[in-house]
Amino acid sequence: DTGVSQNPRHKITKRGQNVTFRCDPISEHNRLYWYRQTLGQGPEFLTYFQNEAQLEKSRLLSDRFSAERPKGSFSTLEIQRTEQGDSAMYLCASTGGRAGELFFGEGSRLTVL
Amino acid sequence: EDQVTQSPEALRLQEGESSSLNCSYTVSGLRGLFWYRQDPGKGPEFLFTLYSAGEEKEKERLKATLTKKESFLHITAPKPEDSATYLCAVLGRYGGSQGNLIFGKGTKLSVKP
Numbered sequence: 164d165t166g167v168s169q170n171p172r173h174k175i176t177k178r179g180q181n182v183t184f185r186c187d188p189i190s191e192h193n194r195l196y197w198y199r200q201t202l203g204q205g206p207e208f209l210t211y212f213q214n215e216a217q218l219e220k221s222r223l224l225s226d227r228f229s230a231e232r233p234k235g236s237f238s239t240l241e242i243q244r245t246e247q248g249d250s251a252m253y254l255c256a257s258t259g260g261r262a263g264e265l266f267f268g269e270g271s272r273l274t275v276l
Numbered sequence: 277e278d279q280v281t282q283s284p285e286a287l288r289l290q291e292g293e294s295s296s297l298n299c300s301y302t303v304s305g306l307r308g309l310f311w312y313r314q315d316p317g318k319g320p321e322f323l324f325t326l327y328s329a330g331e332e333k334e335k336e337r338l339k340a341t342l343t344k345k346e347s348f349l350h351i352t353a354p355k356p357e358d359s360a361t362y363l364c365a366v367l368g369r370y371g372g373s374q375g376n377l378i379f380g381k382g383t384k385l386s387v388k389p
Contacts, residue, residue, distance in 0.1 A: 167319070205280075205363050205379030206320065219376060254319050263308045263367045263377055267319030 165189060167268035169255050175274045176245055183241045184271040188257030195238050196265060197230055198254040206254055212238060245275045278303045278368045280380035288386045289354055297349040297362055297383045305369025309347050310377065311340050312363040320363055354387045361385070 168187040176182050188195050193214050198206035209228065211219040214235035227245075232238040242249055252272050256265035279302045289295055301309065308327055312320035324333040326342040333340045337358065339350040349362055361384045365377040 205381050208376045263310045269318050
């Protein structure tokens with residue numbers, strides 16, 4: 164399978180714990196995005212990388228969230244001191260073509276108890 | 277502020293019953309309008325990009341059109357496999373350098389046999 168891969172697919176954690184999600188984009192894609200989606204809502208932009216450089220972060224992104232893309236390949240999204248409001252589907256997407264034409268992974272669903 | 281509103285929230289059709297989904301948008305300098313399909317528990321799948329008023333794109337039973345204020349996704353003779361949530365997104369001039377999409381909440385389409 165050469166699509167965007169995300170792990171883990173599901174994560175249940177207790178409030179206050181740290182969690183990390185991994186995204187492996189399509190290999191030739193240099194741009195990688197993280198979005199968050201809650202039930203009944205459309206995806207909400209979190210952050211964007213071009214190669215290894217993080218070029219944009221949403222104003223809504225709390226200081227508890229950090230993302231990296233070492234060597235311009237896979238990316239990780241870490242959430243520290245999780246809160247119940249962090250419960251959502253975290254979607255990763257990549258593209259090597261036109262802006263806005265994104266290839267999404269199947270997402271990592273986070274449940275914070 | 278860039279904004280996308282989709283209607284209706286949900287639509288139930290009988291197989292073969294054609295209809296349209298609406299996406300109204302407000303954006304500072306439209307760089308592109310995008311339609312995605314999302315199946316339950318999965319990430320969105322890219323369908324179409326529209327760049328300017330009057331443009332149309334077609335794919336199987338789907339046809340997307342664009343005016344200066346809204347876009348329509350026309351579904352002709354739908355089949356049960358067309359059941360999904362259809363998301364509309366815009367990329368504005370000030371929405372980031374490379375793909376900070378603003379998504380609507382989506383229209384959940386159900387097609388009954």
